[in-house]
Amino acid sequence: MSVNESSSAIIVTAAILVIGDEILSGRTKDKNIGYIAEYLTNIGVDLREVRVVPDVSEEIVAAVNALRGRYTYVFTTGGIGPTHDDITADAVAAAFGVAIDHDPRAVAMLSERFSPEELNEARLRMARIPAGAELVANAISKAPGFNIGNVYVMAGVPAIMQAMLDVIGSTLQTGAKMLSDTVRAGLREGDIGGPLAEVARAHPEVSIGSYPFWSETGPDTNIVVRSRDAEKLLAAMAAVKTMVAGEKQRSL
Incomplete structure (x- = not known):
């Protein structure tokens, strides 16, 4: 299947x-x-x-290898800056078992912004x-x-990551999009837990979740x-709405 081609199958x-100690410490949100x-x-x-892993090479290598074998894509953020603790590139090279060195293409990109001095x-x-890697442009x-x-x-x-993701996005293989819809129940989550479970059992190929929140009138649930x-989404939504209406009637 070609790049970026979608299929329901x-x-x-x-x-x-x-990647980053600053995330784990809470210093950076x-x-x-x-x-x-x-x-x-x-x-x-x-x-x-x-x-989320710290700036520790062994931790990064282990996580990269575990995730890349399990999923179609792995996206890492952090640790590719100019300081001593920016070790992501080296760790990824180690995970793939390849060498790493200054890439002339990357040096040329940096030369567009920085003078030789x-x-x-x-x-x-x-x-x-890492050897064999393709570069992802950074317009910022x-x-x-x-x-x-x-x-x-x-x-x-974030701004740089987003610019990179825009470059990457058009190259990715994509699948069937997940559709979703939401019902505001006007009821507490505990009031609908049992009936909602029955709806979920009746629609096993649909994902149904409840998310409590505090509204201007008190506890509520989406x-x-x-x-x-x-x-299948429409059928499940109809069942949810019927259930909510019935529970509201019973609560009167």
Whole structure:
């Protein structure tokens, strides 16, 4: 199947690997997971797992190898900057068992932004790319990401990551999009737990979830129904609405 070709017969999966001590310490609040998840959902790629690991080579290598064998794509964020603790590129090279060195293409990209005097040893770290990898352009700061195998390595800075993801997105194979619809129940989650389970059992090929929240009138619940099949989604939604109406009537 060609790149970016969609088919209702295939399911394309992905994982995100967030790399960085600053995320685990709470000093930096991740803003990339939600963005990537929504982006992938919109193009027909199912995000199945997210991991966060520290700036420790062994941890990154183990996570990359575990995830790339399980999912169609792996997207990493963080750890490709100019400082000593930016070790993602080296760890990914180790995971694939390939060499890493300054890539002339990446050096040329950096030279578009930095003068020869500014392109010091630290900045040149951002041009170190695993052998055999393809570069991912970075329109904002010029320092590229890269793709090797089914792993896409991106920056941790949200604006730069988003620019890289826009470049990557058009190259991905995509599958059937997950459709969804939502019902605001106007009831507490505990009031509909039993009846909602019955609806779920009657529609086993549809995903049904309940999400409690506090509204202006008190506790409430959103019921979200998901399916790749539009007809099955409509049938399940009708059953959910009927159930909610019945429970509201009983509560009067």
